[in-house]
Amino acid sequence: MDITVVGGGLAGLTAAIASAERGANVTLLEAHRALGGRARATDPPYVANEGPHVLYGDGAPFTWLAERDLVPPSLPFPARGLARMRVRHRGRVGMPPAALLRAAARRRLRAPHDRDFGSWAGEEIGEEPARVAANLMGVVLFDSDPSRLSAAFVWERFRRATAPVWPSPKYLVGGWTSLVERLARRAREMGVRVETGARVDAVPDTPAIVATSLASARALLGDDSLEWESGHTLMVDLGLWRGRDPFVVFDTDECGFLERYSLVDRTLAPEGEELVQAQLPVRPGESRADVTERMERFLDLSLPGWRERVTWRRDQVARGRTGALDLPGRTWRDRPAVDRGEGLYLVGDSVAAPGLLGEVAFNSAVAAAEAATGRRSAGAA
Template sequence: MTHGTRSHEPLANPARRAGGDAVVVGGGLAGVTAALALADAGVRVTLLEGRPRLGGLAFSFQRGDLTVDNGQHVYLRCCTAYRWFLDRIEATALAPLQSRLDVPVVDVARPEGRRLGRLRRDPLPVPLHLGRSLATYPHLSLAERARVGRAALALKGLDLADPALDDQDFGSWLAAHGQSARAVEALWDLVGVATLNAVAGDASLGLAAMVFKTGLLSDPGAADIGWARVPLGELHDRLARKALESAGVRTEIRTRVTSVSRDDTGRWRVEVPGETLTADAVVLAVAQREAHDLLPAGALDAPERLLRIGTAPILNVHVVYDRKVLARPFFAALGTPVQWVFDRTDAGGLRTGQYLAVSQSAAYDDIDAPVAALRERYLPELERLLPGARGAEVRDFFVTRERTATFAPTPGVGRLRPGARTKAPGLYLAGAWTATGWPATMESAVRSGVNAADAALRALGRPRPRHLFDVEEAA
């Protein structure tokens, strides 16, 4: 969190509310969720964020007249907590879901040339809902498709509560269940890299099984894709801030927290430059390394575990063409370094031409590459994938880099992820990296905020808001 000028008057707490006082450190989705849940239960809440905006790692910025998301974020119909969050901030209509899963998949590595396939569902029960799509998927052989079906059934039979799954890697499990390298590339990693931010060989079987069982094998519509048709800042900053204000939360941006400690009375002291806040409860909704640095001694049995939770990068390549080169909202790609491509023209406010965002997860090889090298690498690939881009003028080319975009979902990470409660009464943790059972997604962030708020409300003796998302609802 960076330090700057605060936007409001001094932070000294006014008279304590009967419901207690809470300070939430961090204004990403986890922090905003925790603050809203606590305030809805009658707790007086102050939210502190070091950046000049809310939204954490899902935000927007201006580049001339273009509004740019730092990365393409999507969610699925099974992301029930994030859907609750959108509803809570009155943003559901701005980030609609597909009526039915439909993913165009373009392969440019086949000898016969560019080929289009689709992953889409039918209105049938699980697992028949994907049967026709899999049976006609042109990027796999008939034998590979049959083996994919058998592996999916084996995956459906795994017990997500089995801790042994966390110690295995997904790639080895797939190989043991007859999945070829081509099947991993053309199907399992096509979905898994985007949701886990890791290739199958680097991902925990437990997290991968959770993604595929919940997204593809739980409910016919679970994997329908949703994304914001407006800049993320409209959702996670402006509308979130409006909801916080309506709930009575005091929100302070450009406010860096320097320490968190308990005083002699058992209340919490939160230090910001020049001032001290006191509270009955504190939620640390920041990245794991920052949480480690702010935790007081004894708050966790082994705080060094937080530093052992690795991180994984995401790179986004942004290209503005002088004409329309992509007719569909998005597509995934095979046989090329390009992973997923989204049309962001309307959301970015572009009036002429077309603005595409290329989302590259687990981008270890490219995350520190110079822009010129990335331009040389990706523009020819987009021309291979999009015939309309051949001969089009590139009006702008730039990249956004999130070197620590998510926690790395490596085997064994499950035992490192802490729950919401700490050993220090009144101090709670939130963030997509905490023990939500989900990989590092917007869904995990919201669930963590609910978990932290629930724990704090129980300790404060406050009733749970009736409309608050119930974490137990989701698979």
């Protein structure tokens, strides 16, 4: 069987490997000159990824990668990082507030998918713990108002992010690029024909697996139904001369997040410097200038003296490329289907597959490969 994979990010590379494992002759087409998609990183000396730098070790994608010896050298969550975790709450950066601890203590609660998180959690755990828990989830939702989303969607992520199961999370040495390189090498070893700089403007011959953003897939396939809510956030990467900075700052006021990744992986920044990534969701109708001003106030509170210590800075706005957001009444099963019929499959982080953040892309890629090669229905993800 000949299979074409369109897109050479993590999802496309995973789909190519999974298809080749099942005996398919695979051609992977990537429009850019470099593989990786959103997993591409900046060139050294500051190695900054487009988003969170961790791979959750308690999910199916990690197991899939580990079984194939595809997990790059990685580092665990640092024990010393616990003492340097901070929370912005009521305009101050300090230790976790009692309201957050009360929310985390109710882990056995099960949330409905057909109610918004704010009203459900307000009844179950109290208004203030509900607000704090919702805003804390800016770290994985990239949304300015998580309270409006499905209660089950937000609560599942809150439970997982606040108490990840060992061996989670894993910090990949060198960032996501190290994983992209391993996947690409394995794909080529298995006979996958990889073409970069190969822009696809028409639906390829089927069977085909489209592993692009939902917006790109919508344009390529001419299918206006390929829509789903996603995040909208400002990301700022900073190179800083070393100081007495926290490791992580969660933001229960404005749904932001900040992490000093070089505390774990010193290869990400030059000697004597740190690499910090911060993100702050953009509010509806908010200008770039206004969200940047709010971001810099967040940085002022979190990183004392940061303005005088900056050695490098990158600002970018991510819209519609931070993963699916499920509104009340919807679950992952309601998202655009992986199996589009007639030998066409869709994979990515906003399609009908379970998981947290990029895990959706991995899970959908494996499901699509299995369906395309006749192993099972893609709906069995």
